[in-house]
Amino acid sequence: MDYAVEVQNLAFRYKDGTEALRGVTMKVRKGSKTAILGPNGAGKSTLLFHLNGVYLPQRGNVKILGVEVNRKTEKMIRKMVGLVFQDPDDQVFSPTVWEDVAFGPVNFGSSREEVELKVKSALEAVGMEEFAGKMPFHLSYGQRKRVAIAGVLAVNPEILLLDEPHAFLDPRAREDLYDILEKENREGKTIIVATHDVDFAYEWSDEIVVMKDGRILAQGGIEILSREEIVEEAGLEYPKVVKLFKAIYGPRAEGAPRTIEEAAKLLNSLLENRTSSKVQKE
Numbered sequence: 001m002d003y004a005v006e007v008q009n010l011a012f013r014y015k016d017g018t019e020a021l022r023g024v025t026m027k028v029r030k031g032s033k034t035a036i037l038g039p040n041g042a043g044k045s046t047l048l049f050h051l052n053g054v055y056l057p058q059r060g061n062v063k064i065l066g067v068e069v070n071r072k073t074e075k076m077i078r079k080m081v082g083l084v085f086q087d088p089d090d091q092v093f094s095p096t097v098w099e100d101v102a103f104g105p106v107n108f109g110s111s112r113e114e115v116e117l118k119v120k121s122a123l124e125a126v127g128m129e130e131f132a133g134k135m136p137f138h139l140s141y142g143q144r145k146r147v148a149i150a151g152v153l154a155v156n157p158e159i160l161l162l163d164e165p166h167a168f169l170d171p172r173a174r175e176d177l178y179d180i181l182e183k184e185n186r187e188g189k190t191i192i193v194a195t196h197d198v199d200f201a202y203e204w205s206d207e208i209v210v211m212k213d214g215r216i217l218a219q220g221g222i223e224i225l226s227r228e229e230i231v232e233e234a235g236l237e238y239p240k241v242v243k244l245f246k247a248i249y250g251p252r253a254e255g256a257p258r259t260i261e262e263a264a265k266l267l268n269s270l271l272e273n274r275t276s277s278k279v280q281k282e
Helices: 044-051 074-080 097-107 112-125 141-153 171-186 198-204 222-226 228-234 240-255 260-281
Strands: 003-013 019-029 033-037 059-064 081-084 159-163 190-194 207-212 215-220
Touching: 003 044, 003 190, 019 044, 019 059, 019 190, 019 207, 019 215, 033 044, 033 198, 044 059, 044 081, 044 159, 044 190, 074 081, 081 141, 097 112, 097 141, 112 141, 112 171, 141 159, 141 171, 159 171, 171 190, 171 198, 190 198, 198 222, 198 240, 207 222, 207 228, 215 222, 215 228, 222 228, 222 240, 240 260
Parallel strands: 033 190, 033 207, 081 159, 159 190
Antiparallel strands: 003 019, 003 059, 207 215
């Protein structure tokens, strides 16, 4: 099987002595959608920074599409892996939206014609083409988040990392972000999201990684968010759909639907079947 990300026994300690990662081992399939969940201080952001080469391993190793992350490869890694920070104001800093999105392609040596095409394509991908000449600080938070994503997409990375992408977004902006991620994944990108949003993770992901205290507590399909021991130990909450089905079915809720719409359809079907059976008996 081809892996986009391979992490083996990764450890990292900050200068103040904080041990952020303690022997993390994980693999992410190429073309998959992975959500990393865990409480504050679990190590989610620190792990993402290693996958982009912002931080280099102090112990253990990280491979991106088979290439080991180190000082010799870090520039190559940053072209292969795009990272969208939690706060767009940490990433969007140029005088205009166009210049900000062009920053990556220019620094990676693209020609003027290539830069024009890449910026146009990236802005179209996030629905911000009409704002190309605007100053970023005149935009809403959600719009600046889109610009930050466009700046990463303009480099055309094979892997896309997002750190708490839903933070401070209104419901419409959250839906727009969902659509952008789905589109990029359909076009072949591997996407890894660090998030507190269990409902998003449950509905969107192929794979769930749960972290706590710098370690991987669990990794697997979405069904692990139905497992009481994992949810409790990680200090998470059940997704709303799982919570509903646990209230109805108890421990058998591991096969709960992904979305509210799927749950409503299933419950309506069950009600119709019960009504039909009752009529036949009468």
